[in-house]
Amino acid sequence: MGTSVVHLARLRLFLFIILFSSIIGQAAFGAENDWLITKPPLINKLYDTPNDHGKSIKIEWLSAEYDSAFIPEGYIIQRADSPQGPFDSIGFVPIVNNLYTDYEDVINKKDYYYRVAVTGTDITSPVEGPVQASGQWFHTGKTTTFVFSVVFCAMAIAILIFARRGVQFYIRPIGGINAIDDAIGRATEMGKPILFVPGLGTASDVATIAAFTIMERVAKKTAEYQSRVIVPCYYPETMIVAQEVVKSAFMDAGRPDMFNSKNIFYVTTDQFPYTAAVNGIMLRDKPATNFFLGKFYAESLVLAETGFEAGAIQIAGTDEPIQIPFFVAACDYTLIGEELYAASAYLSRDPMRLGTLKAQDWGKAILVVILVLGIVTASVFGSDFFIRMLDVNVN
Amino acid sequence: MGTAELLWNGLAALLTLFIFSFLYRDNVFYKFAERLVAGVSAGYWTILLYHTSFTDKVIVPIFEQQHYWYIIPSILGIMMWTRFSRKWAWLSRISLAFYIGIATGVALPIAMYASIYRQLQASMVSISLDWAGINSALVTIGLLCSLAYFYFSKEHDGWFGGISRVGIYTLMIGFGAGFGLTVMGRISLLIDRVLFLKDYVLTLFGA
Numbered sequence: 001m002g003t004s005v006v007h008l009a010r011l012r013l014f015l016f017i018i019l020f021s022s023i024i025g026q027a028a029f030g031a032e033n034d035w036l037i038t039k040p041p042l043i044n045k046l047y048d049t050p051n052d053h054g055k056s057i058k059i060e061w062l063s064a065e066y067d068s069a070f071i072p073e074g075y076i077i078q079r080a081d082s083p084q085g086p087f088d089s090i091g092f093v094p095i096v097n098n099l100y101t102d103y104e105d106v107i108n109k110k111d112y113y114y115r116v117a118v119t120g121t122d123i124t125s126p127v128e129g130p131v132q133a134s135g136q137w138f139h140t141g142k143t144t145t146f147v148f149s150v151v152f153c154a155m156a157i158a159i160l161i162f163a164r165r166g167v168q169f170y171i172r173p174i175g176g177i178n179a180i181d182d183a184i185g186r187a188t189e190m191g192k193p194i195l196f197v198p199g200l201g202t203a204s205d206v207a208t209i210a211a212f213t214i215m216e217r218v219a220k221k222t223a224e225y226q227s228r229v230i231v232p233c234y235y236p237e238t239m240i241v242a243q244e245v246v247k248s249a250f251m252d253a254g255r256p257d258m259f260n261s262k263n264i265f266y267v268t269t270d271q272f273p274y275t276a277a278v279n280g281i282m283l284r285d286k287p288a289t290n291f292f293l294g295k296f297y298a299e300s301l302v303l304a305e306t307g308f309e310a311g312a313i314q315i316a317g318t319d320e321p322i323q324i325p326f327f328v329a330a331c332d333y334t335l336i337g338e339e340l341y342a343a344s345a346y347l348s349r350d351p352m353r354l355g356t357l358k359a360q361d362w363g364k365a366i367l368v369v370i371l372v373l374g375i376v377t378a379s380v381f382g383s384d385f386f387i388r389m390l391d392v393n394v395n
Numbered sequence: 396m397g398t399a400e401l402l403w404n405g406l407a408a409l410l411t412l413f414i415f416s417f418l419y420r421d422n423v424f425y426k427f428a429e430r431l432v433a434g435v436s437a438g439y440w441t442i443l444l445y446h447t448s449f450t451d452k453v454i455v456p457i458f459e460q461q462h463y464w465y466i467i468p469s470i471l472g473i474m475m476w477t478r479f480s481r482k483w484a485w486l487s488r489i490s491l492a493f494y495i496g497i498a499t500g501v502a503l504p505i506a507m508y509a510s511i512y513r514q515l516q517a518s519m520v521s522i523s524l525d526w527a528g529i530n531s532a533l534v535t536i537g538l539l540c541s542l543a544y545f546y547f548s549k550e551h552d553g554w555f556g557g558i559s560r561v562g563i564y565t566l567m568i569g570f571g572a573g574f575g576l577t578v579m580g581r582i583s584l585l586i587d588r589v590l591f592l593k594d595y596v597l598t599l600f601g602a
Contacts, residue, residue, distance in 0.1 A: 144512065145504045171547050203491070204498030206506075240478065241491060273436035276414075276429040283421045301581075325574035336566065338545045346547075361548040367515065368542055374519035375535060387519050390512040392504075 039065035041075060041098075041116045043128040049101060051142075054108040054135035059100045061116050061125060071095065076117040077102065083113050083127050092119075106133045144392050151366070156359035163351035169358055176315050176333030177343050180214070181221060183313050187288035188225040194218065195287035196231045197278060197303065199294025199318065200271060203237040206341065207319045211294035212245050213344030213353070214317075218291060219249035223258055230285065231264040232278050239266045275299040279306045292316040292331070293340065296323045304330035317343065401598070408595045411588060537565035 045060035059077060066072060074094040078087035079102065090104045106112070113129030163169060187194045196215055201208035215231070222229045229246065233239035243264045250259040267277045279302065282290065290307040292300070293316065300316075300323040307314045308330050316327035317335025327334045335343055341360070345353035374386035413428035453469050456462040471490040477483040518538055520531045543555065544562035551559045 142504055145507050148507065148511075149503070169548070170550070172550050174547075202498065204495045204502065206499075209495075209499075237491065237494065240475065240487060241495075243478075244488065244491075268433055268437040269440045270436035273433040277433040279417075280426065280429050321569070322573050322577060325570035326577075328570060329574070342547050357547060361546055364542060364546060367511065368539065371515055371518055371539075374515065375522060378519055378521040379523070382521070384519075387516050390516050392508050392512050 036067040036070035036121075038067060040123045041118065041125040043114060043116060043125050046114060046128045046131045048131065048133050051136055051139040054133045055103065055106045057102045057106055057112060057114075057131055057133050059102065059114050059116070059128075061098050063095075063098050064118050064123065066118075070120075072121065073119045075100075076119060078115050078117055078124070079104070080113045080127075081111065083129065087113075087115060089117075108133050108135060142392060144390060148363075152359055152363050155362050156355045158355075159358040160351055160355035163354050169354055171342070171346050171354070171357065174335065174339050174343060174346055176317065176335045176339070177346055179313075179315060179333045180218065180347075183289040183291075183315060184218060184221045184225060184227065186313055188227045190288045192288035193228040193230050193285055194222055194289045194291070195278075195281060195285070195307075195312070196229055196291045197294070198231065198233065198238055198242060199292070199296050200234045200274070200299070201238075201295025202235055203241045205295050207293075207295045208238065210340045210344055211317075212241060214291070214293055214340075214347065215242065216245050216249045217344075217347045219246040220253045223250040223253035223255040226255070226258065228260075229263060230281060230287065232267045232274070232281060233265065234267065234274050235269055236266050239264060271297065271299055275302050278303060282306050282310045282312065286310060287312055290314045292318070292327065293335070294318065296320055296327075298323075301326035301330060307331075404595050405599075408592055411592060536561075541565050 041064040042062045043059060044062050045058070047058055048054070049056040049058050061075075064072070064075075072095050074092055074097075076089050077091040077093065077100045079090045080087040090102060091100055093100050102112075102114075109132050111130035111132060113127050114131070115124045115127045117124040159169070184194060196218055198208055198211045198215065199205075201211075203209075219229055231239075231242045231246065233242055243261050246264055247256075247259050247261070250256055267274050281287070282303075283306065287310075290303075290312045292303055292307075292314065296303075296316075296318045297320065300318070300320075304314060304316060304327055314331040315333045315335075316331040317340035318324060318327065319337050319340060321337065324334065324336055338360075342357055345357040370386060377383040377385060378387070410428050410431070413424040416422055417425045453465065453472075456465040457469070471493055474486045474490045477486040518535065520535070522528045522531050522535070540558050540562035542562070544551075544559040544566065546555075546559070549555055
């Protein structure tokens with residue numbers, strides 16, 4: 001009895017070793033697993049990646065089917081210049097996926113052939129190809145943006161033409177803008193400088209560009225009143241543009257001799273060190289008027305509060321919605337969002353800027369119509385036509 | 396806490412107190428801390444830009460990888476330096492125009508996507524006759540009235556003035572909520588700093 005139990009235990013151990021060795025062997029030698037793949041993968045889509053500059057190809061395949069005893073890790077994507085090969089492995093995709101984008105040194109207008117291999121086996125899909133990569137000049141995913149841009153430009157050009165022919169366009173008064181001249185006059189009377197902070201945006205940010213146009217007006221008035229304007233800059237490029245703007249304004253005012261480039265200087269490209277430095281200017285140079293116009297972030301309240309403590313009259317404007325309340329709380333006048341963009345047109349009455357502002361207004365009216373139509377069709381007909389119309393691929 | 400860490404944390408605590416001293420008035424300690432942080436930051440960015448811009452985008456591509464087309468943007472960069480010459484300063488405007496034009500062009504589709512299309516899509520909600528529908532209707536009315544406030548081509552009086560007034564009230568409600576949220580965040584930062592000072596003092600006295 002005792003002997004038979006020992007024999008049974010030895011038999012079980014023997015069978016376990018065989019099974020374990022089999023599993024290890026299957027994992028180690030791919031061909032051993034081929035019989036477990038009941039259906040190989042099949043490439044069903046092979047195409048040039050759309051809306052790109054070329055140099056990439058997409059491969060999609062129907063997943064392989066396999067026995068539940070063997071779950072492959074994934075697929076190896078193989079590529080060759082001819083259907084006969086040789087095939088190089090260019091990528092790995094986990095078993096749950098069946099899409100791969102080939103970016104591996106793909107040359108435009110060259111034939112490629114692909115196949116998909118199952119890891120741990122010698123099973124591959126049939127060879128598919130040829131396929132070529134190519135670049136596209138028009139990104140179809142951005143058609144909506146193109147249409148809107150064309151419509152907007154057409155409206156701006158049309159208004160520009162009318163404005164140049166002498167047609168007068170109405171723009172409603174903007175509170176903070178009317179206070180600019182008074183604020184500059186105050187600084188002149190007090191014999192103190194004016195501080196113009198163009199924010200933390202780059203020179204190409206829309207808010208910074210809008211700030212430059214107001215800076216031009218401020219600098220011109222400053223030159224006329226023979227006052228001093230200080231512009232601390234966050235980026236070197238912003239400093240260069242600001243210097244050009246102020247210089248040009250001083251020349252327009254007929255006082256190029258008064259322009260001093262040292263008043264427009266670079267501080268640092270680091271948010272709070274920049275803030276600390278500007279605070280120092282406000283406390284020590286005691287400007288009578290502070291302009292905070294452009295892109296602002298967490299430093300907005302620190303700056304506005306320090307300026308308030310220093311007793312300056314303050315005019316602020318930004319398109320950062322989160323920062324507007326801080327300016328509203330601590331400044332005398334605040335340009336809210338798009339008022340900052342409108343300010344330059346309002347100040348200059350330049351036909352080009354007026355045309356752009358008017359086109360913006362018309363654009364907004366069109367968008368409101370689209371919005372209302374979208375809500376009505378969604379509510380009444382359950383249609384998502386307008387939502388889909390605005391689907392844009394930004395990549 | 397080791398001696399080195401104790402010293403560095405001590406310096407941080409001291410600079411924190413220097414900055415806080417501004418709450419009393421502008422003073423020599425605040426001035427020291429302010430100039431230290433601005434100077435260190437300017438120096439740090441100079442070295443960082445030297446490595447990330449000049450080394451990585453000029454030296455390596457041109458001289459090591461022989462990507463000679465990088466010479467074109469490098470020339471544009473060199474043209475920025477002509478500002479030091481009165482005679483040739485105008486050349487820097489070409490680089491600037493190129494930079495601003497390209498940056499704006501690249502940003503335009505993304506800005507339109509994020510600020511217009513996505514906002515419009517999110518606002519095109521189905522308005523039903525339940526509480527959720529009433530909520531959506533209120534949001535839609537607030538949105539349309541706010542847009543009316545930013546319409547510059549018509550005087551804000553009469554019925555249109557009324558609509559734009561509702562718009563500015565809506566905006567102010569939004570600003571108030573944003574203000575409260577941000578102030579709470581700032582208070583958290585202050586608490587964090589005060590806790591840092593407290594921990595440092597406790598460590599210093601072996602508590």
